[in-house]
Amino acid sequence: MLHFAQRPLNPIPDPDAFAEKKQLVEAALRLEEKPDAPLTISAVCAEAGVKESVFERHFQTVDELRPAFYDLTLEQYRMLTGATTGYEDFSFEERLASFYYILLDALEEQRAFVQATFSTRVRSQSSFRSGVREALRDLLTDADVVPNTNQLVTGLWPVHEVLTEVTLAIIRHWLHDETPDQEATTALVDKLVAFVAELVTFRGVSRGVTLAWYIVQNDSLGLGRLPIVGRLFSRQ
Structure with missing residues (x-):
């Protein structure tokens, strides 16, 4: 039987660091909604209720805060899956579905911001796209749920790229989905997950x-x- 080296998965983020960064990012987004509110380090820290040393621990300038929102959605995904009891027993299909729904739920927290920035430099200044690709690569090359020999295909970077682009397309669809509770997006994700899982785990x-x-x-x-x-x- 063939065996392939297992690539180490991305580490689970530190919960305290995640919480601090989220506080700062959300504070910056609230300030943006206030007329004439200054977007400075001191103003952001005051709005977040933290000391400036907390800001300095994670960021260098306030310009990093808005793009950081996108990166935090992926940190949130890794934290939640890492804390989910029994996640190690999830099938590939269940893990991929978890990825999409956790990601969309995280984006939903600032839906108006995402609608305004997803196709702009704000999102492209983040590492969101590469983070999505890494998360999908981890799923597609996880020997616990993907047969080793199937990784001859699922381990190829073009497969990761295609699924990354599909993921970004799903988010764009979700942003324009006006059905109740985004039912159209839910149906699309369910069908996509089932299709990809069938291909990836095909014996x-x-x-x-x-x-x-x-x-x-x-x-x-x-x-x-x-x-x-x-x-x-x-x-x-």
């Missing part, structure tokens, strides 16, 4: 790779003479 990929490994190991078709194929299947 036919595993069986096909196992067959290929057997053929090469036994040199049934003389494929062992091909250098790339021989190296790929040279180890169990």
Whole structure:
């Protein structure tokens, strides 16, 4: 059987640091809604009810606060899944669904802000897109829920890129979804998750790779003479 090195998952954020950053970001967003309110470090800290040393622990300038909202949604996802009892027993489909719904719930907390900034430099100044890709890559290469041999496909960066773009498209759909409780988005996510899960966990990929490994190991078709194929299947 083939074995692939498991990439370490992103660490769970520190809850105290997350709470401090969220306080500051939410304070900045509230100040933006107040006419003539200054957006300075002192004003933000006063609004958040924290000392300036807390700000200095996480940020350098107030310009970082608005983009940081997007990064915090992904930290919130990692914290919640890390704290969910029994998450290690979730199937791939359940984990992917959790990713989408936790992410959308986090964005919902500042829906008006997201509607105003998602397609602007504010969001692009954050690491949100790369964070989404990393989260999806972690899911697609998790040996606990994705067969090792399937990772010959799910571990490829184009797969991560495509699913990242699909995720951004879902968020754009959600932003314009006027159905009650965003029912259209929920239906779309459910269908997408079921479709991706079926592809990712399809056992036919595993069986096909196992067959290929057997053929090469036994040199049934003389494929062992091909250098790339021989190296790929040279180890169990």
